[in-house]
Amino acid sequence: MALKTKNPPPIPEQSPVLSEERILRINPEIDRRLDGFMQANTKLTDYYTQLVKQNPDRAIRAFMLTKMFRHEAELRVVARQAPQAKEWLEQQSPEVKQRVAERLDKISPFYREKAAVRVISQEKAKLDFSPRVGQSMAA
Amino acid sequence: MMHITVALPDEVAQEYYTASEKLADVLKDVAPAPNAQTLMRLMLASFTSHDIAAHFDRALRNVTGAPMPDEADTWVFSPEFEAAP
16 A cells, blocks of 8 residues: 655644744643653763754754654554554445544644544444454453 | 454464564574564553554544644643644
8 A cells, every 4th residue: 555645734724833932831741751861861961962052953953853763663654554444444334434534634633642532432432343253352 | 361363464464473483583592482472462562542542543544645643742842732723
């Protein structure tokens, strides 16, 4: 199956530019964990601190490189999982397929974790997920 | 302990048998290699319900052509983004 690349992010209708205040807002819980991680990895923290100060252009590329590797790894996983999802989708009625596609389109993937859990749990509530022929489960 | 029987595509199952053979080489003369079923249990133990739901969501988006997730660092750092439109 051909692997689709990420679609361009949807253009927000209301606030196209995030304010600096909003971008720099801090999640205290994440911040606390990050402090601990940085203290436990002083060499890496020092390296990036120097890189940002001495060579910001390279720092941007280093930052994006990490993102690229993560993105590529995600695409590889998606490519391997897509046939299973396709099989599930093809077992659904045309109405359900349409509803799933509309729901996924409507929910902004920006909130992927929340959105994913919500979509799946809602669809799960509507559909029969009992084991099919060829699948059995015994405690 | 729950015992399950799941129909796996041949090529998916084959990956586990091949991995077991690779580990047999690594562990040669040291220990018996984990078999394919052990490796399947290992991989199934890797994910939370949250991870699994997210994987399924991404795979469905890939199949249906819905927008794929973008990096969400700003969301991670900013809990109030959760309530943003």
